[in-house]
Amino acid sequence: MELKEIIKPENLVYRRTPLLTDATLSYCPGCGHGTIHRLIMEVVEEMGIQEDTIGIAPVGCSVLAYDFMDIDCSQAAHGRAPALATGIKRLWPDKYVFTYQGDGDLAAIGTGETIHACNRGENITIFFVNNGIYGMTGGQMAPTTLDGMKSSTSPYGRNSKTMGPPYKITEMIARLEGTYYVTRQSVHKPGPVRKAKKAIRTAFEVQKEKKGLSFIEFVSNCNSGWKMTPNESNIWMEENMFPFYPMGDIKVEGKLLEG
Amino acid sequence: MAKAKGAIEVDVERCKGCEVCMVNCPTDVIEMAGEVNGKGYHYAYMKYPEYCTGCTNCAVVCPDGVITVYRVKQNKSIEV
Amino acid sequence: MKELALMKGNEAIAEAAIRAGVDGYFGYPITPQSEVMEYLTLQKPEERTGMIVLQAESEVASINMLYGAAGTGKKVMTSSSSPGISLMQEGISYIAGAELPCLIVNVVRGGPGLGTIQPSQADYFQSTKGGGHGDYHLIVLAPASVQEMADFVDLAFELAFKYRNPALILSDGLIGQMMEKVELPPQKKRVTEFDQSWVITGKHHGRERNIITSLNLDPDKQYEHNLKLKAKYESMEQDVMFEKIECDDADFLLVAYGSSARICQKTVDLARGRGKKVGLLRPQTLFPFPTAEIARMAKKVKGMMAVELSSGQMVEDVKLAVNGTVPVYHYGMVGGKIHSPDDVLHAMEEKYIGGY
Numbered sequence: 001m002e003l004k005e006i007i008k009p010e011n012l013v014y015r016r017t018p019l020l021t022d023a024t025l026s027y028c029p030g031c032g033h034g035t036i037h038r039l040i041m042e043v044v045e046e047m048g049i050q051e052d053t054i055g056i057a058p059v060g061c062s063v064l065a066y067d068f069m070d071i072d073c074s075q076a077a078h079g080r081a082p083a084l085a086t087g088i089k090r091l092w093p094d095k096y097v098f099t100y101q102g103d104g105d106l107a108a109i110g111t112g113e114t115i116h117a118c119n120r121g122e123n124i125t126i127f128f129v130n131n132g133i134y135g136m137t138g139g140q141m142a143p144t145t146l147d148g149m150k151s152s153t154s155p156y157g158r159n160s161k162t163m164g165p166p167y168k169i170t171e172m173i174a175r176l177e178g179t180y181y182v183t184r185q186s187v188h189k190p191g192p193v194r195k196a197k198k199a200i201r202t203a204f205e206v207q208k209e210k211k212g213l214s215f216i217e218f219v220s221n222c223n224s225g226w227k228m229t230p231n232e233s234n235i236w237m238e239e240n241m242f243p244f245y246p247m248g249d250i251k252v253e254g255k256l257l258e259g
Numbered sequence: 260m261a262k263a264k265g266a267i268e269v270d271v272e273r274c275k276g277c278e279v280c281m282v283n284c285p286t287d288v289i290e291m292a293g294e295v296n297g298k299g300y301h302y303a304y305m306k307y308p309e310y311c312t313g314c315t316n317c318a319v320v321c322p323d324g325v326i327t328v329y330r331v332k333q334n335k336s337i338e339v
Numbered sequence: 340m341k342e343l344a345l346m347k348g349n350e351a352i353a354e355a356a357i358r359a360g361v362d363g364y365f366g367y368p369i370t371p372q373s374e375v376m377e378y379l380t381l382q383k384p385e386e387r388t389g390m391i392v393l394q395a396e397s398e399v400a401s402i403n404m405l406y407g408a409a410g411t412g413k414k415v416m417t418s419s420s421s422p423g424i425s426l427m428q429e430g431i432s433y434i435a436g437a438e439l440p441c442l443i444v445n446v447v448r449g450g451p452g453l454g455t456i457q458p459s460q461a462d463y464f465q466s467t468k469g470g471g472h473g474d475y476h477l478i479v480l481a482p483a484s485v486q487e488m489a490d491f492v493d494l495a496f497e498l499a500f501k502y503r504n505p506a507l508i509l510s511d512g513l514i515g516q517m518m519e520k521v522e523l524p525p526q527k528k529r530v531t532e533f534d535q536s537w538v539i540t541g542k543h544h545g546r547e548r549n550i551i552t553s554l555n556l557d558p559d560k561q562y563e564h565n566l567k568l569k570a571k572y573e574s575m576e577q578d579v580m581f582e583k584i585e586c587d588d589a590d591f592l593l594v595a596y597g598s599s600a601r602i603c604q605k606t607v608d609l610a611r612g613r614g615k616k617v618g619l620l621r622p623q624t625l626f627p628f629p630t631a632e633i634a635r636m637a638k639k640v641k642g643m644m645a646v647e648l649s650s651g652q653m654v655e656d657v658k659l660a661v662n663g664t665v666p667v668y669h670y671g672m673v674g675g676k677i678h679s680p681d682d683v684l685h686a687m688e689e690k691y692i693g694g695y
Contacts, residue, residue, distance in 0.1 A: 016324035030277035034322030109397035
């Protein structure tokens with residue numbers, strides 16, 4: 001069949017959501033941030049909640065997330081996004097409020113704010129992008145950097161004995177009463193992307209039904225920080241990050257899934 | 260039985276040549292062009308368009324959302 | 340035999356720290372100073388001198404790690420940039436109140452808020468007038484070259500231990516990132532003797548227990564403490580440092596520090612080339628501020644201009660020193676942009692009354 005027979009408006013099955021702005025993403029080629037931004041905006045578009053959604057951007061590679069998402073946003077100090085989200089959601093309980101944070105933001109400097117927002121069960125959604133490195137500032141070690149993994153502040157590999165091991169904050173906050181839906185996803189292949197999108201939809205439904213805090217960790221790549229090509233980084237991620245940060249639901253409808 | 264026939268359009272200037280679409284295409288339609296776009300990236304294109312089924316895998320995995328997908332149903336038999 | 344190297348300002352701080360016998364560095368990444376910690380981890384200082392380097396979870400954690408270790412008499416330091424230094428203010432106030440020596444390096448970036456990563460000098464107030472709560476001051480050193488970045492580390496610790504006070508090296512993104520030739524200081528041994536009159540290393544036989552605190556619920560005690568601190572800050576005057584360039588016959592004085600001073604050096608050349616007798620006074624300590632010297636210069640010049648990468652902070656201290664005797668102007672780029680020597684010259688010509 002001729003291309004011009006196929007490429008017709010009535011045959012359109014997928015296009016970039018208009019809720020992403022026209023700005024070219026500032027992320028490196030192959031970076032999962034772009035995919036995750038797109039999925040969140042697709043869900044907001046499908047639910048028709050653009051006018052009622054407020055996003056909080058972190059400090060990190062995604063500090064400019066507000067340039068790419070066509071929704072009202074605030075930019076938070078490093079680690080403080082859950083506190084901003086709390087302030088907003090408490091006073092605007094019918095809005096959809098989410099934070100979008102990296103591993104340094106959420107699990108290093110923001111640990112206190114993360115734990116307390118989760119403990120209080122704020123009716124918000126936390127998107128946690130874990131790529132085991134501090135991309136924006138030049139590739140330093142993160143609290144989720146794997147043992148032995150090289151970074152600019154662990155140039156000989158992370159030494160868990162002197163620097164502490166990586167830790168799974170997602171499993172920790174899942175044990176707090178206030179968290180209702182906790183899951184770990186990835187966006188490196190089509191199957192996982194479709195699952196991740198369903199998870200994002202579930203999270204926003206949890207907010208709609210005022211059930212508690214929803215928390216999605218995306219294990220993602222940082223090919224620049226890890227010094228690989230995008231495809232190499234996705235393979236490396238599957239082989240190294242996934243065994244330590246396993247995919248799947250951790251808490252559903254307020255109940256921990258044991259195993 | 261319905262057979263789908265698909266095609267993609269790539270926003271050439273927005274593509275960063277990351278090649279993630281290429282490895283996720285189930286029928287190996289996509290390659291990176293020899294030319295580069297305005298930013299210097301080798302952009303993705305359909306090298307073997309005849310094998311595209313319009314499955315949207317490429318579009319769905321693209322970090323920059325540069326791919327638009329079309330799909331037509333061919334030779335659909337109608338039950339009487 | 341001189342040991343020369345070509346390095347970035349940030350790297351010079353790190354190398355000088357190892358050589359100054361620093362015991363511990365606790366920090367957190369932030370642009371434009373992450374190279375300090377990156378350089379340190381790459382050098383393996385635990386093998387070179389036994390120095391500990393730890394990436395903390397935040398700047399709040401870093402400054403409190405400093406506060407803990409400083410109480411034991413060890414030489415400890417951290418580095419950060421403006422937003423991170425803001426986070427440290429509570430800890431700095433505690434360290435000053437408890438009278439502990441330590442070094443904080445601020446590689447200033449544009450603000451306020453998250454600002455920009457470009458250089459700025461808009462943390463002058465924060466550094467010299469407090470920043471944290473209470474009546475306290477930091478010893479503030481202002482390097483204007485990679486060499487001074489290296490030299491000021493050991494000097495800062497000398498002063499910090501002399502006065503039992505936290506010291507701050509107030510640098511900026513330009514000095515932190517630029518590369519220059521530097522003569523590296525010699526390796527000092529790490530200290531092994533600690534002043535038992537105040538350190539908390541364990542109550543030895545024969546001495547009272549030591550307590551590190553800044554809490555004094557009895558107002559009489561707090562009053563005495565504050566007076567003591569005040570006297571200490573006043574005595575720091577003896578360690579004031581500044582550089583004077585072409586000031587002997589100057590009839591107009593530029594006052595600038597750090598990267599702004601480097602730029603003004605060229606302005607002085609340009610002005611002199613046009614027959615104008617301009618001089619530059621470059622404070623190297625911002626606290627103690629060269630108040631006496633500026634007051635002295637005010638008797639000789641017709642006017643002064645404070646040139647700083649801010650909307651006007653140090654200019655207030657120049658005005659205080661001058662005490663109304665001659666006009667004091669301000670010029671400076673803001674927002675992370677850098678003024679050029681020509682910019683400064685034009686501003687000077689434009690602003691100076693008396694037809695300069």
